[in-house]
Amino acid sequence: MKHPRIIQLSLQVANQIAAGEVVERPASVVKELLENAIDAGATKVDIDIEGGGLHLIRIRDNGIGIVKEDLALAFSPHATSKIQTQADLEAISTMGFRGEALASIASVSRCRLASKTKDEQTAWQIQFTDNVAHVNPCAHPEGTTVEVADLFYNTPVRRKFLRSEKTEFQAIEEVVKRIALAFPKIAINLKHQHKLIRHYPKDIQEVSVGRLAKVCGNQFVENAAFFSMQAGNLALQGWLGFPSLSRRFADCQYFFVNNRIIKDRLINHVIKTVYSEHPQNELGTYPGYVLYLTLDSSEVDVNVHPTKQEVRFSQARMVHDFLTKCVRDTLFQIKQSDEILEIVEPKSIPQQSYVKQSSYPFYNTQETHNNHNNTPKVTIANRYAFLEEAKGVLIIDLSKAKQSLSAFYFTHLKGSIPVKTLLFPMRAKVKIPDSKSALIKQRLQEVGFELIVENEQACLIKQPAVLAEHLCAQELICLIEAACKENLLPSLSRLSLSFFDEDLLRAFAKTNPQGSMARFSHDEIAQFFEQTTCSPS
Numbered sequence: 001m002k003h004p005r006i007i008q009l010s011l012q013v014a015n016q017i018a019a020g021e022v023v024e025r026p027a028s029v030v031k032e033l034l035e036n037a038i039d040a041g042a043t044k045v046d047i048d049i050e051g052g053g054l055h056l057i058r059i060r061d062n063g064i065g066i067v068k069e070d071l072a073l074a075f076s077p078h079a080t081s082k083i084q085t086q087a088d089l090e091a092i093s094t095m096g097f098r099g100e101a102l103a104s105i106a107s108v109s110r111c112r113l114a115s116k117t118k119d120e121q122t123a124w125q126i127q128f129t130d131n132v133a134h135v136n137p138c139a140h141p142e143g144t145t146v147e148v149a150d151l152f153y154n155t156p157v158r159r160k161f162l163r164s165e166k167t168e169f170q171a172i173e174e175v176v177k178r179i180a181l182a183f184p185k186i187a188i189n190l191k192h193q194h195k196l197i198r199h200y201p202k203d204i205q206e207v208s209v210g211r212l213a214k215v216c217g218n219q220f221v222e223n224a225a226f227f228s229m230q231a232g233n234l235a236l237q238g239w240l241g242f243p244s245l246s247r248r249f250a251d252c253q254y255f256f257v258n259n260r261i262i263k264d265r266l267i268n269h270v271i272k273t274v275y276s277e278h279p280q281n282e283l284g285t286y287p288g289y290v291l292y293l294t295l296d297s298s299e300v301d302v303n304v305h306p307t308k309q310e311v312r313f314s315q316a317r318m319v320h321d322f323l324t325k326c327v328r329d330t331l332f333q334i335k336q337s338d339e340i341l342e343i344v345e346p347k348s349i350p351q352q353s354y355v356k357q358s359s360y361p362f363y364n365t366q367e368t369h370n371n372h373n374n375t376p377k378v379t380i381a382n383r384y385a386f387l388e389e390a391k392g393v394l395i396i397d398l399s400k401a402k403q404s405l406s407a408f409y410f411t412h413l414k415g416s417i418p419v420k421t422l423l424f425p426m427r428a429k430v431k432i433p434d435s436k437s438a439l440i441k442q443r444l445q446e447v448g449f450e451l452i453v454e455n456e457q458a459c460l461i462k463q464p465a466v467l468a469e470h471l472c473a474q475e476l477i478c479l480i481e482a483a484c485k486e487n488l489l490p491s492l493s494r495l496s497l498s499f500f501d502e503d504l505l506r507a508f509a510k511t512n513p514q515g516s517m518a519r520f521s522h523d524e525i526a527q528f529f530e531q532t533t534c535s536p537s
Contacts, residue, residue, distance in 0.1 A: 022104040025162060026053025026151055027171035029105055033146050034179050035095035036102075037061035040144065043202060044187040048194075052165030053172055054151055062143040065117035071126040072133050074113070077103040095260065102146075108158070109151045115144040173198065177215045178261040181254055181290060184208035207237060207292060216252050220288050227330045231424025233296050234319065236326045241288030242334055244280040252288035257300060259292070263309050266320055267291070274327045293323070322424060410447050410492045417448035418465040426460040428476045436484055443483040447492060451480075 023029055030047065037045050040063025050056040066074055073079050077100060105111060106128050116123035123140035126133055152159040162168060169192055176190050176198060184203035191197060203211050213221045223245045228237035241252070255267045271289060275281045301312040313319045410417070432440060432453055441451050448464030460476055475491075482491040 022100055023108060023151075025171060026057060026168050027175045029053065029057050029109075029148050029151065030059070030172050031175045031179075032101035032105065033057070033059040033148075034175070036146075037063055037144070038179070038183060038186065039094045040064050042143065042186060045189070047172075047176065047188070047190045049169060049172060049190070049192045052168035052192075054159075054162065054165065054168065055149065057148040057151070058145065060143065060145040062141070065120075065142055065144055066113075066115040067117055067120065068124045068135070071113065071115065071124060071135055075102045075106050075111075075126070075128070075133065079103075105148055108155050109153065110149040112147040112149075113144065114138050114140045116140045116142050118142055178254060180211060181215050182256050182259045182261060184211040212239065212290060216288070216290065220252055224288065224290075225330055225334050227326065229326045229329070230426060231322055231422075232427065233299065234322045234424070235294040236291060236323065238291035239289065240291075240327060240330050240334075242280075243275055243278040243287060243331065246275070246281055246285035246287045248285060250286040252290075253286065254290045256292045257302075257311055258294060258297060260302065260311075261309065262311055264311065266313070266316065267323060270320065270323045270327055274324060274331060277328075278331055293319075295319070325423065410489065415446050417446075419448045419450065419462045420465040421462050422460065426476060428458050428460075428480075429456060430458050430477050430480055431456050432458065432480065432484075440480060440483045443486070443488065444479065447488060449479065 022032065026049075030049075030053065034045065034047075037059065040061060042061035042063035044062050046060045048056065048058040048060075102111075102113075110128070112125060112127040114123060114125035122137050124135060125138040125140070126135045128134075152162070173190065176188060179186075180188050180198075180200045184200075184205055184207070186200075187202035188198070188200040189196060190199075200211060200214055205211075209221060209226070220241060221239075224239040224241045226237075226239050229235070241247075253271075255262050255264060257264075271287060275287045281287065299314045301314070437453050441453065444451055448462070448466075449460060450462035452459040452461060458476060458480060478491050479488070482488045
C-alpha cells in the first residue's frame with residue numbers, strides 16, 4: 001500500500017471545510033450577516049430572501065460601513081475588526097469575533113458586498129467570480145449590503161441535505177425573531193419572494209413589551225409575568241409564562257446572555273426543575289419564557305462553539321443558583337388558578353337593594369365583619385371587585401386596598417418587622433451624606449431593611465420577609481431618598497407584599513410592563529377580601 005503524502009490544503013478547500021461548521025443552512029448565513037450588522041452599529045436592517053435562502057439572501061444595513069482598503073481583507077479567513085489580541089478574547093463584547101463568517105460564506109456561494117462609510121465620497125463593492133475578487137465603485141448609501149446567491153452551488157452534497165424552501169425560510173424567520181427580541185432598538189424588515197413577512201419597528205426600550213408581542217404574540221404577553229432581579233454582577237429580567245398555560249411545543253423559549261441567544265443545558269435544567277414543582281404545570285408541556293441574563297463579559301466564555309450558541313460560565317454554580325431563585329420566586333408570585341372568573345352581567349337587583357361605591361378599600365361595619373359569605377361574585381378588569389352583603393353590593397378599589405394594607409403593615413409593625421437575609425446582597429450606587437448616613441440606616445432598619453454603606457455604594461443585606469421579591473437597584477435608591485426626606489410610606493406602599501398575588505398587584509400597577517390585566521380565581525379574591533375586611537382603614 002502506497003503511503004499518502006501530507007499536503008497543505010488550498011485556501012478554497014480550507015474555507016469550505018470551515019463553512020461546514022459555520023454555514024449549515026441559509027439560516028446560518030442570515031444569522032452571521034445580522035450579527036455583522038449589529039456590530040456595525042446599524043439601527044435598521046432590511047432582509048430579502050428568495051427561494052428559502054437557496055437562491056438569494058440580501059441583507060442591507062445602515063451601519064458604519066467598510067472602507068475600500070478593507071473590503072478584500074474582510075473575506076480573508078481569521079480577519080476581523082472586533083478583536084486584536086488574546087486579551088480581547090477574555091472579554092468579548094461583540095456578536096462576532098472569529099473572522100470566519102464572510103470567508104466561509106463566500107467559499108460556498110456567489111457573494112457580493114457593497115459598502116460606504118461616512119467619510120468616503122464613493123461606495124465600493126467587491127464581487128467574487130471563481131474565487132477571484134473584483135473591487136469596483138458603485139452607488140450605495142451609507143452602510144453595507146451583502147448578497148449571497150446560489151448557496152452551496154459548488155458543494156452539491158451539502159445542498160442535498162437541505163429541506164424544502166418553506167422549511168428553510170421558517171428557520172430564517174426564527175433567527176430573525178431571536179435577533180428582534182435581543183435588539184428592540186433595531187428596526188428589522190423581513191421579505192420573502194418580495195413580500196413583507198415580518199416588520200419590527202424600532203423601539204426605544206432595551207427590553208420591549210411591544211417587540212415581545214410582535215414576536216411571541218399577544219396571548220403570551222397576556223399570560224406571562226414580567227420580573228427584574230439583580231444580585232451583585234448578575235442581573236436577570238424578562239417574562240415567564242404562567243404554568244397553567246404551558247405550550248405543547250417549545251416554540252417560545254428564548255434565553256439571552258448579554259443579548260446573545262443561547263442554547264444552554266443550565267437554563268433548561270432550571271426551567272424544567274422549577275416548573276415541575278408547580279402543581280399546575282402539565283407533564284409533557286413546555287413553559288414559555290423570554291429571559292435576559294446580563295453579567296460581566298469576562299465571566300462568560302462565548303468562544304466554545306463555532307455557531308456561538310453555547311457558552312461557558314466561570315461561576316456556573318452561582319449562575320445556576322441565581323437563575324433558580326429568580327424563576328422560583330417569580331412562579332411563587334403567579335399562583336395561577338384553574339378556575340378563572342368571567343365577567344358577567346348581574347341578572348337583577350331588588351328595589352330595596354343599593355350599591356355603595358366607597359373611596360376607601362374597607363367597608364367597616366359590624367355587619368360586614370360578621371358576614372362569612374364575603375365571596376366576590378364579579379370582577380371588572382380586575383381593578384374593582386364586587387362584594388355582596390346583606391344591604392347590597394360593595395365595590396372595592398383593589399389599588400387603594402393594596403395601598404392601605406401596605407401602610408397598615410409598615411406603620412403598625414414599625415420596629416418589629418420580621419426580616420430575611422438575602423442570599424445575594426443587592427448593591428446600588430448612591431451618594432449618601434455622611435451626616436445623614438446613620439439616620440437613614442436607622443429609619444430603614446425600623447421598617448425591615450438592613451443596609452451597609454461605603455464608598456458611595458449601598459449594599460442591602462436584609463429586607464422585610466413580607467416582600468414578595470427582591471428589590472431592584474432603582475427601588476433601593478428610591479427608598480434611601482425617601483428615608484432622607486422622612487417620607488418612606490409612599491415608597492413602601494409601592495412594593496409588592498407576599499400576601500398579595502403578584503398578578504393582582506400588576507393589574508392596577510401604573511407602570512405595567514405587560515399592558516394587560518390579569519385574572520384571578522374565586523379563592524384568590526376571597527382571600528384578598530378576608531384580609532381587607534379584617535384590617536383597619
